[in-house]
Amino acid sequence: MQDIYTYARRIALAAFIFFLVAAAFYLFIQLTHFLLLVFAGILLAVLFTSLSEWVSAKTGFGRGLSLTIVTILLFGMLVGLGFIVAPTVGEQVNEMGDSIPQAWEDLKDKLRETTWGEQVLHEVENGTGKMIPESKAIFSRVTNMFTSTLSIFTDLLIVLITGLFLAANPLLYTKGFVKLFPVMRRNRVYEVLSLCYDTLRQWLWGMFLAMCLIGVTVWLGFTIIGLELALLMALLAFFFAFIPNIGPIIAGVPPILLGLLDSPQMALQVLLVYSIIQGIEGYVLTPLIFQKTVALPPALLLFFQVLLGIVQGGLGLFLAAPLLAVVMVIVQEVYIKDVLERPDSTKAAGAGGSTGTASP
Structure with missing residues (x-):
């Protein structure tokens, strides 16, 4: 009788451990996004800390002042680079938007020169018409895109704040x-x-x-x-x-x-x-x-x-x-x-x- 009780106790303990591990694994999967954001904040903190240590070693400033200098310089460089590069990149993006339709027309002209090309073009054009969504679907996609963009900016803000707090102390x-x-x-x-x-x-x-x-x-x-x-x-x-x-x-x-x-x-x-x-x-x-x-x-x-x-x-x-x-x-x-x-x-x-x- 004692052996049966001991055996049942071991089975119950093993089942409890199994479900505990399964729950921990499920919780880890559900929190993966949060944990990755924390790690991204740590990675950013490592960048800020290493730069602050270098500035402090070269100038003799304290950690707080060095971190402030590094933060201002980094964001200043990003903003300045954006002002320098953005006009050229924007112009090239506009050129890409103008060149792609013309390239598509040229490709259609070349496809029409052959029988198989004409068939491929016919299938593509018919498929394109079916791919155009209805107004409700368009509104839903725009809403999802806005939500995704807002989520990305929120994640970036969380990573930035986490990195600065970790690097500060x-x-x-x-x-x-x-x-x-x-x-x-x-x-x-x-x-x-x-x-x-x-x-x-x-x-x-x-x-x-x-x-x-x-x-x-x-x-x-x-x-x-x-x-x-x-x-x-x-x-x-x-x-x-x-x-x-x-x-x-x-x-x-x-x-x-x-x-x-x-x-x-x-x-x-x-x-x-x-x-x-x-x-x-x-x-x-x-x-x-x-x-x-x-x-x-x-x-x-x-x-x-x-x-x-x-x-x-x-x-x-x-x-x-x-x-x-x-x-x-x-x-x-x-x-x-x-x-x-x-x-x-x-x-x-x-x-x-x-x-x-x-x-x-």
């Missing part, structure tokens, strides 16, 4: 987090957090350098071959370079299509120039820039990007690389070094091995 939040661990482990937690900070700082600076090199070289290359809207395409390459593996592919589609609107030869030149630049960046620049920071295995990074992209869309894809860098540091320090390679476990394994060898 990082020690306060670090101490509060470390206090959640036992006293004997707090120094080790400080060490791991410091390694995570160094990894993110080096990753951010390396990525920014790679983005600048990609943007400048793409602009020069497209300008040399005479591609229209070269500056706009270079800006796309610059921003999408923040997303390894997938970002360069996404940024490469618009210039190739734009070159195809000009001529097949231009599209081939664009593809060749862009492939050479991305090849040099992937096989030469990236290993040199990131040789001192954590190396992200390409296959693992791609899997992580796809996973977060499926779960959280663009936000997950955008933060996959730095988040994976932090995860790899934590796994290396906490699990591999502190668990698998712990001295007492190594001695125990050695003792077991020697005992087994001595046995007849």
